Amino acid sequence: DQQVKQNSPSLSVQEGRISILNCDYTNSMFDYFLWYKKYPAEGPTFLISISSIKDKNEDGRFTVFLNKSAKHLSLHIVPSQPGDSAVYFCAASYATALIFGKGTTLSVSS
Amino acid sequence: SAVISQKPSRDICQRGTSLTIQCQVDSQVTMMFWYRQQPGQSLTLIATANQGSEATYESGFVIDKFPISRPNLTFSTLTVSNMSPEDSSIYLCSVEDSYSNSGANVLTFGAGSRLTVL
Numbered sequence: 001d002q003q004v005k006q007n008s009p010s011l012s013v014q015e016g017r018i019s020i021l022n023c024d025y026t027n028s029m030f031d032y033f034l035w036y037k038k039y040p041a042e043g044p045t046f047l048i049s050i051s052s053i054k055d056k057n058e059d060g061r062f063t064v065f066l067n068k069s070a071k072h073l074s075l076h077i078v079p080s081q082p083g084d085s086a087v088y089f090c091a092a093s094y095a096t097a098l099i100f101g102k103g104t105t106l107s108v109s110s
Numbered sequence: 111s112a113v114i115s116q117k118p119s120r121d122i123c124q125r126g127t128s129l130t131i132q133c134q135v136d137s138q139v140t141m142m143f144w145y146r147q148q149p150g151q152s153l154t155l156i157a158t159a160n161q162g163s164e165a166t167y168e169s170g171f172v173i174d175k176f177p178i179s180r181p182n183l184t185f186s187t188l189t190v191s192n193m194s195p196e197d198s199s200i201y202l203c204s205v206e207d208s209y210s211n212s213g214a215n216v217l218t219f220g221a222g223s224r225l226t227v228l
Contacts, residue, residue: 002152004152032212032213032214032215033214034212034214034216041119041221041222042221042222043114043202043204043218043219043220043221043222044153044202044219045219046207046212046216046217046218048212049212049213049214049216051213051214089152089153091153093214093215096141096158096215097155097215098155098215098217099152100152100153100154101152102150102151102152103152
């Protein structure tokens with residue numbers, strides 16, 4: 001059973017608009033949630049994280065929102081740029097383990 | 111962040127053969143993690159490798175199929191044994207990012223080794 005779910009395999013957005021990537025989880029014991037970005041032929045790179053005791057974390061164009069009651073988090077990218085086109089993985093942390101979702105492929109068109 | 115080099119970057123393998131993937135880190139690290147990403151699937155942790163001790167395997171992964179070596183604090187290998195087409199995946203090496211100030215358990219990944227088993 002998947003503990004971290006990204007239900008949208010893909011998302012297409014125009015340059016300058018907002019991209020919203022969603023993630024759901026099932027385990028209330030997760031203490032941190034992370035977003036990774038992956039370009040083809042490269043390893044995933046860390047983007048932004050949020051503690052389970054927070055509801056928002058912002059870093060430049062990237063903001064992550066956490067709704068603990070709904071067990072849902074989202075990554076907002078504003079404004080979206082063509083270079084943001086990549087696969088985005090949601091991950092949840094428990095002790096030393098990181099559990100990943102299947103990823104969402106974001107395509108930003110100019 | 112640490113810089114991780116993985117070899118090979120990709121390979122095409124015959125059913126029944128074994129392949130060893132190498133992971134080199136530019137700094138000493140305590141734990142190294144091996145992940146697998148099957149086509150269309152999430153990254154799944156195979157095992158955690160500590161220097162000087164046996165690797166710890168996750169549920170569904172066994173040492174006979176995925177033997178791991180960790181001879182020193184900067185190097186590890188993962189062997190995929192007796193391969194079948196179901197082993198076609200990207201295999202990724204990762205380490206904890208000791209420079210991260212996020213408070214989270216941030217991992218740094220290598221570029222991965224894409225294996226195709228015919």
